[in-house]
Amino acid sequence: MTAFSFLSHLVCPRSGLRYDADRIQQLSAVGAPLLAVYDLDALRDAVPRSALAGRTSTLWRWHELLPVRDPRHVVSLGEGGTPVLPLPRLGRALGIDALSMKDEGIVPTGSFKARGATVGVSRARELGVTALAMPTNGNAGAAWALYAARAGIHATIVMPRDAPSITRNEVAIAGAALYLVDGLISDAGKIVAHAVAERGLYDASTLKEPYRIEGKKTMGLELAEQFDWCLPDVILYPTGGGVGLIGLRKAFDELRALGWLDPARPLPRLVAVQASGCAPIVDAWTRRAPDSEFWAGSRTVAFGLNVPKALGDFLVLDALYATGGCAVAVDDDDLLAAQRDAARLEGTFVCPEGAALFAAARQLRETGWIRAGERVVALNTGAGIKYPETFIASPPLLQPGDGLPAD
Amino acid sequence: MTAFSFLSHLVCPRSGLRYDADRIQQLSAVGAPLLAVYDLDALRDAVPRSALAGRTSTLWRWHELLPVRDPRHVVSLGEGGTPVLPLPRLGRALGIDALSMKDEGIVPTGSFKARGATVGVSRARELGVTALAMPTNGNAGAAWALYAARAGIHATIVMPRDAPSITRNEVAIAGAALYLVDGLISDAGKIVAHAVAERGLYDASTLKEPYRIEGKKTMGLELAEQFDWCLPDVILYPTGGGVGLIGLRKAFDELRALGWLDPARPLPRLVAVQASGCAPIVDAWTRRAPDSEFWAGSRTVAFGLNVPKALGDFLVLDALYATGGCAVAVDDDDLLAAQRDAARLEGTFVCPEGAALFAAARQLRETGWIRAGERVVALNTGAGIKYPETFIASPPLLQPGDGLPAD
Numbered sequence: 001m002t003a004f005s006f007l008s009h010l011v012c013p014r015s016g017l018r019y020d021a022d023r024i025q026q027l028s029a030v031g032a033p034l035l036a037v038y039d040l041d042a043l044r045d046a047v048p049r050s051a052l053a054g055r056t057s058t059l060w061r062w063h064e065l066l067p068v069r070d071p072r073h074v075v076s077l078g079e080g081g082t083p084v085l086p087l088p089r090l091g092r093a094l095g096i097d098a099l100s101m102k103d104e105g106i107v108p109t110g111s112f113k114a115r116g117a118t119v120g121v122s123r124a125r126e127l128g129v130t131a132l133a134m135p136t137n138g139n140a141g142a143a144w145a146l147y148a149a150r151a152g153i154h155a156t157i158v159m160p161r162d163a164p165s166i167t168r169n170e171v172a173i174a175g176a177a178l179y180l181v182d183g184l185i186s187d188a189g190k191i192v193a194h195a196v197a198e199r200g201l202y203d204a205s206t207l208k209e210p211y212r213i214e215g216k217k218t219m220g221l222e223l224a225e226q227f228d229w230c231l232p233d234v235i236l237y238p239t240g241g242g243v244g245l246i247g248l249r250k251a252f253d254e255l256r257a258l259g260w261l262d263p264a265r266p267l268p269r270l271v272a273v274q275a276s277g278c279a280p281i282v283d284a285w286t287r288r289a290p291d292s293e294f295w296a297g298s299r300t301v302a303f304g305l306n307v308p309k310a311l312g313d314f315l316v317l318d319a320l321y322a323t324g325g326c327a328v329a330v331d332d333d334d335l336l337a338a339q340r341d342a343a344r345l346e347g348t349f350v351c352p353e354g355a356a357l358f359a360a361a362r363q364l365r366e367t368g369w370i371r372a373g374e375r376v377v378a379l380n381t382g383a384g385i386k387y388p389e390t391f392i393a394s395p396p397l398l399q400p401g402d403g404l405p406a407d
Numbered sequence: 408m409t410a411f412s413f414l415s416h417l418v419c420p421r422s423g424l425r426y427d428a429d430r431i432q433q434l435s436a437v438g439a440p441l442l443a444v445y446d447l448d449a450l451r452d453a454v455p456r457s458a459l460a461g462r463t464s465t466l467w468r469w470h471e472l473l474p475v476r477d478p479r480h481v482v483s484l485g486e487g488g489t490p491v492l493p494l495p496r497l498g499r500a501l502g503i504d505a506l507s508m509k510d511e512g513i514v515p516t517g518s519f520k521a522r523g524a525t526v527g528v529s530r531a532r533e534l535g536v537t538a539l540a541m542p543t544n545g546n547a548g549a550a551w552a553l554y555a556a557r558a559g560i561h562a563t564i565v566m567p568r569d570a571p572s573i574t575r576n577e578v579a580i581a582g583a584a585l586y587l588v589d590g591l592i593s594d595a596g597k598i599v600a601h602a603v604a605e606r607g608l609y610d611a612s613t614l615k616e617p618y619r620i621e622g623k624k625t626m627g628l629e630l631a632e633q634f635d636w637c638l639p640d641v642i643l644y645p646t647g648g649g650v651g652l653i654g655l656r657k658a659f660d661e662l663r664a665l666g667w668l669d670p671a672r673p674l675p676r677l678v679a680v681q682a683s684g685c686a687p688i689v690d691a692w693t694r695r696a697p698d699s700e701f702w703a704g705s706r707t708v709a710f711g712l713n714v715p716k717a718l719g720d721f722l723v724l725d726a727l728y729a730t731g732g733c734a735v736a737v738d739d740d741d742l743l744a745a746q747r748d749a750a751r752l753e754g755t756f757v758c759p760e761g762a763a764l765f766a767a768a769r770q771l772r773e774t775g776w777i778r779a780g781e782r783v784v785a786l787n788t789g790a791g792i793k794y795p796e797t798f799i800a801s802p803p804l805l806q807p808g809d810g811l812p813a814d
Contacts (some may be wrong), residue, residue, distance in 0.1 A: 053461065054461075077490070077492060077510070110790060170792065174750050180803070194811075346556070347556040349553060404601075
């Protein structure tokens, strides 16, 4: 019988050393994120691409390329299989005829964080974890708290007081221990690190456990299948911690190694989109640096982008350099305008982080970096309904029996 | 070539008279909702059930049973194909081992209203509508405003001032004309009726156009396929306007007529769940009446259930009587407690209307109406994140550098 997972081992991308995947691991000995490695040779022989037909439309259709060994450990709320929506009217407004959006707002918890949570929590359960902790800008904490509840794992979540308030409710209603901090996610991270050391909790911080990225990777796997194994020219990704972008590249590399993608075709140029008020990756990319610098005084309405220094910055930057991509910063005013444009022209209410992609696309088309006729995909990471404060309606109030005012 | 749609005509369920489906229609001459009728004999001959394999996972996989004749008129945001999630721990707590939930929170706009909107707006566009109006308790207006924007149709939306505030933002950002009314949805309905008469708008009010119900019907089509054409014993549905419940029955009737469901097997017993503060269907069902009475002074935290008198009440009640179903009222305190239980035990943050189903299931199991071993499906109509006011978290605030307080 074919294995459910073809997970082989973990590797440190700094040192190249191997780590055992079947025990709990956090960072490598040199403080780098560990990455999951699969036995792709065995998988190539055992499973043809055509085996996907008729499987679940959730991301668990990719189970051979995911780290959970026993399907009974899968903790799922029906996540993944998100649509790629053509955006013809917005595309025309931006001068990009073949613009589309993969909409990660249509998942449990309304944000792409559900992908990392379903895989990360499932694997944590499989490895015997009973209590985890994490800092968050809101959405990841919400997803992990809810999936942990479904798994029977106790979660401790610390988020900035300014994080989207609805994510507090999600964490608290899940029964997790929730704390706010009068600071940034980096301050929350220090509090969690201390608690992890003191109490022996599983550290579910971004990239401090190896499996969240495997969930995010499925966005790339799905794109490959949805584009009929012929990927678009450019993929725009809103980059805070950058795990999704690292995951996209990992997905494409694995599919190439399997022969499911043609290795002779160039990979999509990956674009890291950040807010002008917190753009460490853009700064590093501009200098062609391998790592980013801590961004002091960071501030943006796109709260998920407020990550002053990402642990995986070197992997994000490497993905940009390797694919001929770039990094772009967007002003808050421009991303909020783009959010309105997307709703008015295409009927989609995206989150501020997702809206930043359209503002970035406009810049890149104007400079010619995006060429006429190129196929461009924006990866919207969440639903606008999670951010009620970014667009306030002020409708007129009528009394019963009133007529509508004249237009 | 097989037709994209097998729509034949419309019928008035009060008079039995036929109406032309290929022109704009609202209510029948006797003021009843018009229902779409398909040429099921032709469909049975032309399309086998197996044709579904490999189609889109959106609700448009059912296009032969939907009213849009030309696929170019489809206005889609990737809606439908929602998961059926097993709820083993909550089920044990309720004494229902085979409890599951179809989760309509995982759709564009975060509520099942997207189903009605995608089909209703698509067909309106096909028939040449350029401006529509509707009253709403929030979610339907949000969905119709966004889909109308995608279709290039102008929308006018009137909602109670107490409707969930996030739905205002959705309507307004879509570019629709939004008005609040200091009253109930019935007051909003009168304002819309007046504007429709005066300005010649398309009236998209619940059941005043024939196609929203066709979108809702797809929940039943999907359930049939997801349960491998052997439906569960009981389906619980939160009933405001009741369109989904009418749609479920219509779906099952059509699938039986096609031979895709075994006509010898009984249909699921349909359960209309309402709030104690607005329970006109429960009242009518208790009296075995064919119609409901206007519920004065209605009030409930489950805002979508605040419909004092539904236009389709007679169809809802007929579906309950025909399937051996029932109607149950739930107190606000009980549905809010059930909302917390579902999150804590199963990791799913459902809307208050959906939570009411679990409180109702507890009642029905305790009375023995739901029998041991029966397969029970709760149809959760939306995401809890759209109702931030129903659960308020009060987490402790830490300063940077603080440790976590002792548990």
